[in-house]
Amino acid sequence: MSPALQGLITIIIGVGGCVAYFYFSNLFLDKVLYPASGPKAGRNINRANMIRPWLFLAPALIALSVYLAYPVVETLRLSLTQRVPGGGYVWVGFDNYVKMSGEPKFWEALRNNMLWLIVVPAMSTAFGLLAAQLSDRIRWGNLAKSLIFMPMAISFVGAAVIWKLVYDTRPADQEQIGIMNAVWLAFDGGPASVLFLKIVPVLGLLGFAFAVGLVAWLLLRPVVRPSGAAAGMVPLRILGVLVAVWLIWVTLRGAIGLIGADLPYGVPQTWLTIPFWNSFFLMIVLVWIQTGFAMVILSAALRGVPEDTIEAAIVDGANPFQIFFKIKVPQIMGTIVVVWTTITIVVLKVFDIVYAMSNGQWETQVLANYMYDKLFRANDWGVGSASAMVIMLLVTPILIWNVYNARKEMR
Amino acid sequence: MAELKLTNVAKAYGEVTVLSNINLDIKTGELIVFVGPSGCGKSTLLRMIAGLEKISGGDFTIDGDRMNEVPPAQRGIAMVFQSYALYPHMTVRDNMSFALKIAKKSQAEIDAAVAKAAKILQLEPYLDRLPKALSGGQRQRVAIGRSIVRDPKVYLFDEPLSNLDAALRVATRLEIAQLKESMPNSTMIYVTHDQVEAMTLATRIVVLAGGGISQVGTPLELYERPQNEFVAQFIGSPAMNLMAGEVVGTGAQTRVRLENGGEAVSNVPTLAADMGMKVNIGVRPEDLLATTGTPIFSGEVEITEALGEVTLLYFKRAGSDAQVVAKLPGIHTDVRRTTVALGAEPAKVHLFANGISLLYR
Numbered sequence: 007m008s009p010a011l012q013g014l015i016t017i018i019i020g021v022g023g024c025v026a027y028f029y030f031s032n033l034f035l036d037k038v039l040y041p042a043s044g045p046k047a048g049r050n051i052n053r054a055n056m057i058r059p060w061l062f063l064a065p066a067l068i069a070l071s072v073y074l075a076y077p078v079v080e081t082l083r084l085s086l087t088q089r090v091p092g093g094g095y096v097w098v099g100f101d102n103y104v105k106m107s108g109e110p111k112f113w114e115a116l117r118n119n120m121l122w123l124i125v126v127p128a129m130s131t132a133f134g135l136l137a138a139q140l141s142d143r144i145r146w147g148n149l150a151k152s153l154i155f156m157p158m159a160i161s162f163v164g165a166a167v168i169w170k171l172v173y174d175t176r177p178a179d180q181e182q183i184g185i186m187n188a189v190w191l192a193f194d195g196g197p198a199s200v201l202f203l204k205i206v207p208v209l210g211l212l213g214f215a216f217a218v219g220l221v222a223w224l225l226l227r228p229v230v231r232p233s234g235a236a237a238g239m240v241p242l243r244i245l246g247v248l249v250a251v252w253l254i255w256v257t258l259r260g261a262i263g264l265i266g267a268d269l270p271y272g273v274p275q276t277w278l279t280i281p282f283w284n285s286f287f288l289m290i291v292l293v294w295i296q297t298g299f300a301m302v303i304l305s306a307a308l309r310g311v312p313e314d315t316i317e318a319a320i321v322d323g324a325n326p327f328q329i330f331f332k333i334k335v336p337q338i339m340g341t342i343v344v345v346w347t348t349i350t351i352v353v354l355k356v357f358d359i360v361y362a363m364s365n366g367q368w369e370t371q372v373l374a375n376y377m378y379d380k381l382f383r384a385n386d387w388g389v390g391s392a393s394a395m396v397i398m399l400l401v402t403p404i405l406i407w408n409v410y411n412a413r414k415e416m417r
Numbered sequence: 418m419a420e421l422k423l424t425n426v427a428k429a430y431g432e433v434t435v436l437s438n439i440n441l442d443i444k445t446g447e448l449i450v451f452v453g454p455s456g457c458g459k460s461t462l463l464r465m466i467a468g469l470e471k472i473s474g475g476d477f478t479i480d481g482d483r484m485n486e487v488p489p490a491q492r493g494i495a496m497v498f499q500s501y502a503l504y505p506h507m508t509v510r511d512n513m514s515f516a517l518k519i520a521k522k523s524q525a526e527i528d529a530a531v532a533k534a535a536k537i538l539q540l541e542p543y544l545d546r547l548p549k550a551l552s553g554g555q556r557q558r559v560a561i562g563r564s565i566v567r568d569p570k571v572y573l574f575d576e577p578l579s580n581l582d583a584a585l586r587v588a589t590r591l592e593i594a595q596l597k598e599s600m601p602n603s604t605m606i607y608v609t610h611d612q613v614e615a616m617t618l619a620t621r622i623v624v625l626a627g628g629g630i631s632q633v634g635t636p637l638e639l640y641e642r643p644q645n646e647f648v649a650q651f652i653g654s655p656a657m658n659l660m661a662g663e664v665v666g667t668g669a670q671t672r673v674r675l676e677n678g679g680e681a682v683s684n685v686p687t688l689a690a691d692m693g694m695k696v697n698i699g700v701r702p703e704d705l706l707a708t709t710g711t712p713i714f715s716g717e718v719e720i721t722e723a724l725g726e727v728t729l730l731y732f733k734r735a736g737s738d739a740q741v742v743a744k745l746p747g748i749h750t751d752v753r754r755t756t757v758a759l760g761a762e763p764a765k766v767h768l769f770a771n772g773i774s775l776l777y778r
Binding site for chain 2 (some may be wrong): 280
């Protein structure tokens with residue numbers, strides 16, 4: 007049988023089975039178990055209505071407990087055990103965690119995950135917000151949105167393959183098929199190269215540092231100069247400022263390094279093997295995918311901002327930037343938080359992109375790929391499960407915050 | 418201090434002309450009310466003055482300076498929106514000080530302005546609340562406060578009371594009247610579809626209809642000497658009765674024989690040449706009186722509405738004639754299904770030819 011036909015039959019059986027379950031179980035409840043007739047009709051209707059939600063929820067509840075709840079418990083158990091040669095296992099307590107914390111690759115994965123965690127949600131949300139705002143009032147805005155949204159339809163592995171071609175490297179005497187190297191080889195060290203590879207990026211980095219500084223100042227201002235309204239969440243603000251200072255330091259160091267760097271003009275680069283920066287090359291793939299998601303949600307939120315408040319701000323003398331940052335963004339802050347945390351969760355679980363592009367080599371390891379390495383390559387169930395538990399511990403608080411905010415938005 | 422002048426102002430959306438030939442002089446200290454039926458362009462005209470809509474033609478000046486292309490913030494105007502348009506994420510204090518912060522005023526200046534506005538509007542206890550924690554009337558006051566702090570030359574109100582319930586509407590209307598009283602030099606423009614608001618608040622009323630100005634005048638001018646049938650019927654409630662007839666006597670007083678068989682005498686003078694002219698007479702329901710002489714109208718009362726101080730009588734229509742309504746003082750529920758003959762003092766009878774009052778020809 008052809009696989010397509012097989013797939014079609016599977017779909018028909020699956021969907022048909024679901025419909026049949028809901029239809030016939032409901033029929034059974036109403037006609038056989040508690041029929042709405044006879045002397046006890048009223049009582050039967052009430053009972054049937056009490057059972058019905060459980061009847062309809064049952065498939066989802068069962069599937070969730072078998073495929074989500076049970077694996078969590080089982081992973082926790084596995085992370086506390088050690089397989090012994092010849093079958094069976096022994097209880098080892100926290101040995102796996104201790105062993106894992108002794109591995110530099112684990113700390114590399116954790117550090118990379120943290121970088122992903124800061125960069126990808128921030129950039130996706132920022133670009134999404136920018137795209138949503140810019141495409142809002144123009145005639146071809148919907149076309150632009152469709153194009154930006156399209157990567158969402160591509161699987162992570164597919165996206166990884168596409169971007170692997172972007173970063174592709176051929177020997178110097180051959181034609182480069184990767185656009186990065188094609189562009190790179192166009193520079194020869196002349197004035198144009200200095201302009202585009204030194205001055206422009208340095209200005210960009212300085213601009214980024216300035217923007218981060220501005221955010222830090224906005225966070226810090228209510229703490230330093232209390233003006234009427236109390237500044238909430240002081241510890242969080244300080245933490246944000248510290249992260250910002252670190253980011254500024256990293257940025258400025260990069261800018262200085264770039265000015266002094268002796269760039270290897272004319273030599274094709276293997277982008278994915280340049281330590282530290284290669285992680286960013288991987289992050290771009292996820293940003294490319296998630297920007298569409300952020301844009302769609304934020305675009306809807308921006309449209310929900312009452313037009314009157316914007317007109318009032320125009321009359322009050324606000325310029326377009328002030329309207330955007332002081333009137334629109336604060337009103338959709340709840341949605342921004344939901345988008346940000348949703349992307350954060352996707353990022354914490356990131357696996358496919360790293361697996362398909364670098365497989366964690368050249369210092370690009372992330373936690374999910376580390377777990378896969380341990381669990382299925384090294385066959386070390388203990389350490390693999392332990393790293394899975396670390397991922398879950400990191401995701402859970404963000405998930406709770408995400409659900410809390412999403413519910414608040416819906417009210 | 419602000420004098421506004423609109424000269425041949427027009428508004429068009431593509432091919433569709435919404436407003437044309439708007440000529441209006443507004444003097445310092447006036448409270449001008451724009452009224453008109455839905456879709457007459459009164460809000461559009463206000464938004465053009467505010468700068469939120471482009472002016473498609475003509476000139477608009479404030480104190481002699483052409484404002485057509487000046488951005489809203491630099492026109493010296495402040496606007497109160499129908500939906501209040503408060504910034505939901507800011508406290509009352511921040512809402513009121515936003516414009517001043519944008520204008521980079523000093524903190525002391527901002528605090529003083531906000532404190533003053535809050536005192537005038539009795540908003541002091543609510544300064545640190547968010548708009549969602551306020552009632553409708555309080556929100557409306559914050560919206561007004563937001564205009565006051567800017568000390569504008571011109572205040573614009575876009576149907577500010579239409580989202581309030583009836584009792585609150587009356588109270589807030591009085592507050593706006595008091596506010597105007599306390600700022601005699603400020604110019605205000607107020608858009609409403611409620612003629613009670615228009616009559617009570619306005620120094621002058623601008624009646625807009627059919628994409629142009631129908632009449633400009635003080636409330637009593639509009640009531641007593643309407644320029645055309647539209648204004649005559651738009652101002653006053655219930656609307657003025659119009660009855661068709663023919664001039665049969667001219668001079669200082671005009672005699673009109675009506676198509677319904679009645680006869681009316683009006684103080685509006687006519688010329689001998691007007692003899693036989695087709696006219697509509699207009700009599701307000703409150704000016705119709707029971708009479709024993711030659712009636713203007715006589716008919717069977719179909720419905721009575723007793724409001725206490727007055728009773729409205731709705732007469733049975735004859736064929737396609739317009740409904741005739743009379744408003745008599747006191748309670749008269751007993752006249753239902755009886756025939757009543759009505760007359761009016763000659764001073765209260767208006768004459769219209771081709772829709773235009775004969776007073777203004």
